[in-house]
Amino acid sequence: MRRNPQSSGHLRPVDLARAHGLSTQAVRNYEAAGILPPAARTPHGYRTYTPRHAQALRAFLALLPGHGHRTAAAIMQAVNRDAAEDALRLVDESHAQLVADRRTLQAVEAAVGDLAPLPPERGDTFVGPLARRLGVRPATLRKWERAGLVQPHRDPQTGYRVYRPADVRDVLLAAQLRRGGYLLEQIAPVLAQVRGAGGVAPLESVLRDWRARLSARSRALLTGAAALDAYLTSRLPEP
Known part of the structure; x- marks a missing residue:
């Protein structure tokens, strides 16, 4: 019987890619860019991801429409290097820019x-x-x-x-x-x-x-904020 990699909490690049409509190369590129946290490796050198990586990817994709690729990437990179304050500052700057545009x-x-x-x-x-x-x-x-x-x-x-x-x-x-x-x-x-x-x-x-x-950008910022908050919460240490 073939084992479902998701049942053990481990995901292959293809699992993460298919679930989000991406190529496996895109997933690898996001990891290399620091948008996703570093993946563990099997003894044979294959990447293995976890549900937290999936949550990080969902957060990034949710941030894209409101912040654009450059800022969304910078936000995720800050979170993944444990610089949440930097990430929140970038979020605030996008909201401030929206206010100025209005x-x-x-x-x-x-x-x-x-x-x-x-x-x-x-x-x-x-x-x-x-x-x-x-x-x-x-x-x-x-x-x-x-x-x-x-x-x-x-x-x-x-x-x-x-x-x-x-x-x-x-x-x-x-x-x-x-x-x-x-x-x-x-x-x-x-x-x-x-x-x-x-x-x-x-x-x-x-x-x-x-x-x-x-208005669409404003809604997108709200959607991105919710996904980012979920990812930040997932990174908190267990009580």
Whole structure:
């Protein structure tokens, strides 16, 4: 009668791999990377795993969606070297990043909501009038241009900067975000999304998708935390 390796508490790499939809090489790689604790070896040099290794693998796979591969691996490596505080700090940093991302989304939504409708006419304007409208110096608009936030056209005859309606929209959105405390390098990708979406109206669907991704990440962090807590508990010494 063939013996089930799991009944004795010992698992082969293939047992661990099949149970989690992985290749045996992936399991070995995770062990080599410190994501799994070191495996014992048989007299013939074969790896043998235990239910604790399976729990470590479940924790890592649960951490992946919320933290990403690099951070999830660093968390497991810290736990396996008995540096639980380092692991928990990494978890906290991922939650803090999620909070920051939510605040950025809220700021963008507020900025988009506060934008005044663009005039139906041609809507072209120059640095001076636009700066006065925003209550900033013309040099500020030029600085934003150098930072890539806005790309006004040039009048072919005079060389003056000409802000078309889409440019005005970008400048107004940048001004809202600057008032919210965001740096120029943080604002540039937001404006790129606005331009990529074809304006503010199509951006609403982008914002909905953004919100959905943040919610999914939040749930994933909760799932990962539960699996990590179970693994941490399994490593506690017997009372």
